[in-house]
Amino acid sequence: MIWRHIASNFLTLLIVLLVALAAAVAWSKHEFSGPGPSEVAQCVQIAPGASLNAVSQQLAAQGAVSSAYIFRAGTDYMDKARDLKFGSYLLPPGSSMESILGVITAGGPSTCGTEVILRVGVRENSVLLRDMNPETGGFEEMARYNPAAEAQPAAIAAAGQKPDARLRVTVAEGVTSWQVAEGLKQADFLSGEIEEVPAEGSLAPDTYEVAKDSPRAALLAEMGRRQAAILAQEWEARPFGLPYESPEEALIMASIVEKETGLPDERPTVASVFVNRLEQGMRLETDPTVIYGITRGEGVLERGLRRSELNAATPYNTYRIDGLPPTPIANPGRAAINAALNPAQTEFIFFVADGSGGHAFARTLAEHNANVARWREIEAQRGEATDSPVQGDG
Structure with missing residues (x-):
């Protein structure tokens, strides 16, 4: 009789534990896939080689996720722990852990953080420092200078050395090839010499994202490839x-x-x-x-x-x-x-x-x-x- 009573109590306890476990799993799943706690946009910066544990703790500290443990467990369950991509990513307000994981494992160009931009214009060139304001989801200009006539502000010099800074070159429509070549020489985040000015008209005005110390000649070659592709496409049609x-x-x-x-x-x-x-x-x-x-x-x-x-x-x-x-x-x-x-x-x-x-x-x-x-x-x-x-x- 006593053993039957013990068995009955054990079975009841097991059922209670299983129900509690199922509830915990359901709650965790809801936490992982449901709306997140952040009421404003978040700029999340993933450092090169960052571990899942470090990223989970960072997201929790920023208030982007409600639990570092649940984010880490969900990432492990989805077999994404090794897929974290270096970069800076803008997360909309209320982003779920699942959507955040999708963003930081998909990679691609950085969508927030610090930007240093060389703008090659018809009349003058400028270098801009912009930073993302997470509350507005927009970039705000922090500093600007004309590299041909002014000293580089310390803020821009420091930003260019940041490993997660986004470096870009924007070429305006209607600039000449000589102006492009001279402009690239003024970008201290590029490297290498320009042996000759490309043929006039052969460069595509556009925005180009570059890595630090990218060769200037390689960037000019990419501009040439884009322009050739555009011309061929438009000519064909x-x-x-x-x-x-x-x-x-x-x-x-x-x-x-x-x-x-x-x-x-x-x-x-x-x-x-x-x-x-x-x-x-x-x-x-x-x-x-x-x-x-x-x-x-x-x-x-x-x-x-x-x-x-x-x-x-x-x-x-x-x-x-x-x-x-x-x-x-x-x-x-x-x-x-x-x-x-x-x-x-x-x-x-x-x-x-x-x-x-x-x-x-x-x-x-x-x-x-x-x-x-x-x-x-x-x-x-x-x-x-x-x-x-x-x-x-x-």
């Missing part, structure tokens, strides 16, 4: 009947379009003007090509064109030569290449600035002269009147 004999001629046109307008919506219309002119045997008559013939892309012409320069017979003076200049005059972006190969269907053969940052387009010389008169009035009001011709003033 072009419509019939365009006045280009080769992808290189389309690239030349794209560079002119890029330099003639800073308004994305205008690019196809500007391209249509030049395509119409080519088809009608008219000269392109565009100032940016003349300027390139003077500077050869080495810097910016900080003045208006002189009458003697507009009259000079040079390969890039489209007021004096027929057709396209011999090479691109800058590195056009994909949008400008697309516009050159997909121009708007218009009858425009003239255009001139309209004072708003855009242009006024015309089909006839009479319409164009009226637009020019309005532009001259705006110039006079601004005290900017010049003797230079205006775009398309044939």
